[in-house]
Amino acid sequence: MAAWPTVPLLINLGGSLLGFAATLTLIPAFTDHFLAARLFGEDLNKTSRRPVPEAQGVISGAVFLIILFCFIPVPFLRCFVEEQCAAFPHDEFVELIGSLLAICCMIFLGFADDVLNLRWRHKLLLPTMASLPLLMVYFTNFGNTTIVVPKPFRVLLGMHLDLGILYYVYMGMLAVFCTNAINILAGINGIEAGQSLVIAASIIIFNIVELNGDYQDDHIFSLYFMIPFFFTTLGLFYYNWYPSRVFVGDTFCYFAGMTFAVVGILGHFSKTMLLFFIPQVLNFLYSLPQLFHVIPCPRHRLPRLNPSTGKLEMSYSKFKTKSLSALGTSILKVVKILHVVDVRSGTDEDGEYTECNNMTLINFVIKLIGPTHERNLTLLLLLIQVLGSTIAFSIRYQLVRLFYDV
Amino acid sequence: MAAWPTVPLLINLGGSLLGFAATLTLIPAFTDHFLAARLFGEDLNKTSRRPVPEAQGVISGAVFLIILFCFIPVPFLRCFVEEQCAAFPHDEFVELIGSLLAICCMIFLGFADDVLNLRWRHKLLLPTMASLPLLMVYFTNFGNTTIVVPKPFRVLLGMHLDLGILYYVYMGMLAVFCTNAINILAGINGIEAGQSLVIAASIIIFNIVELNGDYQDDHIFSLYFMIPFFFTTLGLFYYNWYPSRVFVGDTFCYFAGMTFAVVGILGHFSKTMLLFFIPQVLNFLYSLPQLFHVIPCPRHRLPRLNPSTGKLEMSYSKFKTKSLSALGTSILKVVKILHVVDVRSGTDEDGEYTECNNMTLINFVIKLIGPTHERNLTLLLLLIQ
Numbered sequence: 096m097a098a099w100p101t102v103p104l105l106i107n108l109g110g111s112l113l114g115f116a117a118t119l120t121l122i123p124a125f126t127d128h129f130l131a132a133r134l135f136g137e138d139l140n141k142t143s144r145r146p147v148p149e150a151q152g153v154i155s156g157a158v159f160l161i162i163l164f165c166f167i168p169v170p171f172l173r174c175f176v177e178e179q180c181a182a183f184p185h186d187e188f189v190e191l192i193g194s195l196l197a198i199c200c201m202i203f204l205g206f207a208d209d210v211l212n213l214r215w216r217h218k219l220l221l222p223t224m225a226s227l228p229l230l231m232v233y234f235t236n237f238g239n240t241t242i243v244v245p246k247p248f249r250v251l252l253g254m255h256l257d258l259g260i261l262y263y264v265y266m267g268m269l270a271v272f273c274t275n276a277i278n279i280l281a282g283i284n285g286i287e288a289g290q291s292l293v294i295a296a297s298i299i300i301f302n303i304v305e306l307n308g309d310y311q312d313d314h315i316f317s318l319y320f321m322i323p324f325f326f327t328t329l330g331l332f333y334y335n336w337y338p339s340r341v342f343v344g345d346t347f348c349y350f351a352g353m354t355f356a357v358v359g360i361l362g363h364f365s366k367t368m369l370l371f372f373i374p375q376v377l378n379f380l381y382s383l384p385q386l387f388h389v390i391p392c393p394r395h396r397l398p399r400l401n402p403s404t405g406k407l408e409m410s411y412s413k414f415k416t417k418s419l420s421a422l423g424t425s426i427l428k429v430v431k432i433l434h435v436v437d438v439r440s441g442t443d444e445d446g447e448y449t450e451c452n453n454m455t456l457i458n459f460v461i462k463l464i465g466p467t468h469e470r471n472l473t474l475l476l477l478l479i480q481v482l483g484s485t486i487a488f489s490i491r492y493q494l495v496r497l498f499y500d501v
Numbered sequence: 502m503a504a505w506p507t508v509p510l511l512i513n514l515g516g517s518l519l520g521f522a523a524t525l526t527l528i529p530a531f532t533d534h535f536l537a538a539r540l541f542g543e544d545l546n547k548t549s550r551r552p553v554p555e556a557q558g559v560i561s562g563a564v565f566l567i568i569l570f571c572f573i574p575v576p577f578l579r580c581f582v583e584e585q586c587a588a589f590p591h592d593e594f595v596e597l598i599g600s601l602l603a604i605c606c607m608i609f610l611g612f613a614d615d616v617l618n619l620r621w622r623h624k625l626l627l628p629t630m631a632s633l634p635l636l637m638v639y640f641t642n643f644g645n646t647t648i649v650v651p652k653p654f655r656v657l658l659g660m661h662l663d664l665g666i667l668y669y670v671y672m673g674m675l676a677v678f679c680t681n682a683i684n685i686l687a688g689i690n691g692i693e694a695g696q697s698l699v700i701a702a703s704i705i706i707f708n709i710v711e712l713n714g715d716y717q718d719d720h721i722f723s724l725y726f727m728i729p730f731f732f733t734t735l736g737l738f739y740y741n742w743y744p745s746r747v748f749v750g751d752t753f754c755y756f757a758g759m760t761f762a763v764v765g766i767l768g769h770f771s772k773t774m775l776l777f778f779i780p781q782v783l784n785f786l787y788s789l790p791q792l793f794h795v796i797p798c799p800r801h802r803l804p805r806l807n808p809s810t811g812k813l814e815m816s817y818s819k820f821k822t823k824s825l826s827a828l829g830t831s832i833l834k835v836v837k838i839l840h841v842v843d844v845r846s847g848t849d850e851d852g853e854y855t856e857c858n859n860m861t862l863i864n865f866v867i868k869l870i871g872p873t874h875e876r877n878l879t880l881l882l883l884l885i886q
Contacts, residue, residue: 128617133539153613160606164633168640175644185591188641189598192634196602200566203609207559210616211534227570228598234574235594238581 099306100315103170107319110162111326117158118330122151122341134210136342140283140400140407140469147339150209152347155327156202159350162323163195170319186236190316193232194357198320198350201225201274205349218278218345219271225353226270229360230263245498266360273359274352276375278345279382280456280476282397283407283469284337288328289477290374291351295325297371297484298358301491310363317358324354337470370487374480378456381435385412385454389423396453398461398472406466409437409452416440416447427451437462505712506721509576513725517732520568524561524736528747531560540616542748546689546806546813546875553745556615558753561737562608565756568729569601576725592642596722599638600763604726604756607631607680611755624684624751625677631759632676635766636669672766679765680758682781684751685788686862688803689813690743691879694734696780697757699886701731703777704764716769723764730760743876780886784862787841791818791860795829802859804867804878812872815843815858822846822853833857843868 126148129135135146171188174180204221207213213221240262244252258265281287299321302314328351334341359368369376385392391414398407419427427449430436437452452458460475461467467475532554535541541552577594580586610627613619619627646668650658664671687693705727708720734757740747765774775782791798797820804813825833833855836842843858858864866881867873873881 125617128619131618132616134616157610157613161630161633164606164630164637167634167637171641183641185595189591189595192595192598192602192638195634196598196605199602199605199609200570203605203612204563206609206616207563207612210538210540210612211531212537213534224567224570227567228573228601231570231573232598235577235589 099311100170100173103172104315104318104322106169107166107322110166111323114158114162114323115326115330118155118327119333121154121158122331122334125154126341132210134344138284138339139395139397141338142400142402147342149342150206150344150346151331151334151341152343152345152350153202153206153209155331156198156205156346156350158330159323159327159354160195160199160202162327163320166319166323167191167195170315187312187316189232189236190361191319193228194320194361197225197227197229197270197357198353200228201270201353202346202350205274205344205346208349209344209346218275222270222274222349222353222356223267225349226267226356229270229357230266233266233360234263243499246500247498266356266365269360269365270353270356272352272379273356273372274349276372276379277352278348279386280375280378281348282395282455283457283473283476284339285332285335285473286457286476287343287348287351288332288335289473290480291328291347292325292332293477293480293484294351294355294371295321295328297487298355298368299325301364301367301371301488302362313362313364317362317364320354320358324351337473367487367491370490371484373483373487374456374476381454381456381459384423384426389420389426390414390451390454391418393453396455396458398457400469401466404466405468407461407469407472408466409458409461411437411439411450412453413448413450415445416449419449430454435459505717506576506579509578510721510724510728512575513572513728516568516572517729520564520729521732521736523564524733525739527560527564528557528737528740532747538616540750544690544745545801545803547744548806548808553748555748556612556750556752557737557740557747558749558751558756559608559612559615561733562604562611562752562756564736565729565733565760566601566605566608568733569726572725572729573597573601576721593718593722595638595642596767597725599634600726600767603631603633603635603676603763604759606634607676607759608752608756611750611752614755615750615752624681628676628680628755628759628762629673631755632673632762635676635763636672639672639766640669672762672771675765675771676759676762678758678785679762679778680755682778682785683758684754685792686781686784686882687754688801688861689863689875689879689882690745691738691741692863692882693749693754693757694738694741695879695883696886697734697753698731698738699883700757700761700777701727701734704761704774705731707770707773707777708768711770719768719770723768723770726760726764730757743879780862780882787860787862787865790829790832795826795832796857796860797824799859802861802864804863806875807872810872812874813867813878814872815864815867817843817845817856818859819854819856821851822855825855836860841865 129148130146134149136149137144138147174183204225240259241255241257244254244256277287302318305314331343335343355368359365384390391412393412399410401408427438431438436454439450441448535554536552540555542555543550544553580589610631646665647661647663650660650662683693686696708724711720737749741749761774765771790796797818799818802816805816807814833844837844842860845856847854
C-alpha cells in the first residue's frame with residue numbers, strides 16, 4: 096500500500112480554502128460589472144423584480160482555474176526537490192494539463208453561451224468540442240478501449256469487450272450528459288450549485304475510501320480537482336442559496352458537468368460517478384417526452400409561485416388536444432394511468448385543450464407532497480440527492496458483486 | 502539534418518484553411534447574437550452611427566482552438582501508426598497541451614474583459630494568470646534559466662548568466678507586453694488584425710528558414726500554432742478591413758499576444774520575436790508618458806475624423822497647464838524641442854490650457870504626413886510593420 100501524497104493534498108486543500116474566500120469576495124465585487132453588461136435575470140418566483148446577476152459560475156470557475164494553475168507543479172515537486180522519481184511522470188503531468196484544458200475551454204464556451212444566448216443545438220456541440228482534448232489525452236496516455244463485461248452478459252459477449260471508437264463516443268457523450276443533466280434539474284434557488292456540492296462531496300468520499308485500494312493514483316488525481324471544485328462552488332452557493340442574490344448561469348452547469356466528466360473518465364470510475372447522478376438520470380428520463388418535443392416543451396419548466404400562499408405549485412404545459420401526435424397521446428395515457436403526471440383536459444375559447452405538469456423531478460416532488468415553500472422544496476431535493484448518493488454507495492460496494500468480481 | 506514532418510505540417514495547413522473558411526462563415530452568422538447581447542461599438546471615425554459587432558476575436562479564437570484540438574494527436578501519429586518512436590515524446594505533448602491551455606485561458610479572460618469591461622489593472626493581471634500554465638510547463642520540461650550573455654556585456658557578466666526566477670518574470674512579462682502592445686497600437690479600421698497578420702507571417706517565414714537549422718523541432722512547434730493563427734485572423738481581417746463591418750475587441754489582442762508569447766517562449770526565440778515587434782515597441786515607448794498618466798491620458802487616443810475633408814487628423818489631449826507635474830512639464834518641453842509631439846498652448850474660459858497630440862505611433866504618422874484617409878493610414882502603418 097503506497098503512502099498518501101499528504102503534502103500535495105494538504106496544499107490542494109489550502110489552495111481550495113483560499114479559493115472559497117476568493118469566490119466569497121469576488122462575487123459581490125463584480126456585481127456592478129455584470130449588471131452593466133446586462134448579464135442579469137429576474138427571479139420568476141419572487142414578487143419583486145429586482146435584477147439578479149447571472150452567469151456567476153464564471154467567477155467560481157475562474158478562481159478554480161487559477162488555484163489549479165498554481166497547483167500544477169505541486170504533485171511533481173518530489174521529483175525536483177527530493178529527486179524521488181526514476182523518470183519524470185510526464186503522462187500524469189499531461190493528464191493534469193489536458194483536464195485543465197477541457198475544463199477551461201468548457202467554462203469559456205459556457206460563458207459565451209450565457210452572453211450570446213446560443214441555441215439548443217449548441218448546448219450539445221459545445222461540451223463535445225471542449226471534451227476533445229480529454230479524448231486526445233486518453234488516446235495518447237491509455238488508448239485502452241476494452242471494458243470488463245458485467246456478469247449477466249458474459250454468456251453472450253465474453254469476459255472482455257473492445258468497444259473501439261465507441262469508447263470515445265461514450266466519453267464524449269458523458270461530458271454532454273453531465274453538463275445538460277445538471278442544467279435541466281434547475282429553476283429553484285440553489286438547486287444547481289447544491290446538487291453539484293452533493294455530487295462532489297460523494298465523489299470525494301468515494302475517492303478517500305478508495306485511497307487504500309489498488310487504484311490510488313486515479314483517486315488522488317480526482318481529489319486534486321474535486322476539492323477545489325467543492326470549495327469554489329461552496330462560495331458560489333453562499334450567494335445562490337434561497338433567496339438567491341446571484342444566479343449561477345449555464346456557465347456553472349457546463350463547468351460542473353465537465354469537471355465531473357473529467358475525473359470520471361481519467362479516474363476510470365465513470366460508472367460509479369453516474370451512480371451519483373441517479374436523481375439527474377431520473378429527471379432526464381422523466382423529461383424525455385418534452386426534450387424531444389413529443390409533448391410540447393415551454394421555455395421555462397420551473398414550478399410557479401402562488402402569490403397568495405407564497406408556495407410553489409406545479410407548472411403546466413398547455414396545448415391543443417388535437418395538436419398532439421399519436422405517440423404523444425399514448426404517452427399521456429400511460430403516464431396518467433401510472434399517476435406520474437397530472438393530466439387535465441378542458442375547453443376554452445380556442446377549442447379543446449389538454450394540460451400536463453411539466454415533466455421535471457421538481458414538479459413531481461410537488462405532485463407528491465403538495466404546494467411547498469421554495470426553500471423547503473430545494474432542501475428536499477438536495478436530500479433526495481444525498482439519498483441517491485447513499486444508494487449509489489450501497490450499489491457500488493454491495494450490489495456490485497452481482498455484476499463484477501471484486 | 503532531420504526530415505521535415507511533412508504530413509503533420511500539411512494536415513495543419515489543411516486544417517488552417519478550413520479554419521479560414523469557418524471564420525468567414527461564422528462571423529456573419531453570429532452578428533445578431535452579439536448585437537442582442539449589446540456587444541457592439543460605434544465607429545468613432547465614421548459619420549454614420551451604425552452598431553458594429555465587437556469582440557469578434559472570440560470567434561476566430563474559438564475556431565483556432567477547435568482546429569488545434571483536432572490537431573493534437575497528428576504530430577504523434579507516427580508513434581501509433583508506424584511505431585517510429587523509441588518512447589512516446591510526452592514532453593512535446595505537454596508543450597502542445599500546455600500552450601493550448603494558456604491560449605484558451607487568455608481567450609476566455611479576454612472575452613470576459615470585453616463583456617464585463619474590467620479595469621486597467623486587470624489588463625495586466627489577466628495575461629499573467631493565463632501565462633501560469635506556460636511557466637509551469639517550461640519549469641517541468643526545461644527548467645533552464647541560463648542565458649547566453651551578449652558579447653558587449655561578457656566582460657562584466659561572463660559567458661552565461663543564470664537569471665533564476667527572473668527568467669520566469671521575463672516570460673510572464675512577455676505575455677503581458679505582447680497583449681497590451683497590440684492593444685495600444687489600435688483605433689483605425691483593420692490595424693489590430695493587420696499588424697498581427699504581418700507579425701505572424703514574419704514568424705512563419707523565420708520558422709521556415711530555421712527548419713534547416715539546429716533547432717528544427719522548436720520551429721516546427723511554432724509553425725503548428727502560427728499557421729492556424731494566420732488563417733483564422735485572415736478570416737477576421739476580411740470583415741475588419743476598412744470599412745470595418747466588425748471590431749476585433751480586446752479578446753483578439755489578448756489572443757494574439759498570448760499566441761506570440763507562447764511560440765516565442767517554448768520555441769526559444771523570444772528575442773527574435775520581439776524584433777518583429779519593433780513598431781509596437783516604438784509605440785509603447787512613445788506612449789509611456791500617457792500610460793503612466795504623467796501626461797493626461799484620455800479614454801480614446803485614436804485619430805479624429807474631420808467630417809468636411811473625410812480625412813483623419815491627430816487627436817489631442819487637453820488639460821490645464823497648471824495641473825501638470827514638474828516631470829510632465831519637463832517631458833513636454835523635451836518632446837516639443839525634438840519635434841516629436843505637437844504642443845500648443847492657449848487660454849479659454851477655464852484658464853490657461855495646453856494641448857498635445859495623443860502620443861501614439863498613429864498620431865505621429867499623421868504629424869509627419871498630414872491628415873490622411875483612414876484606409877491609407879492603416880495601409881501605411883502595415884507597411885511600417
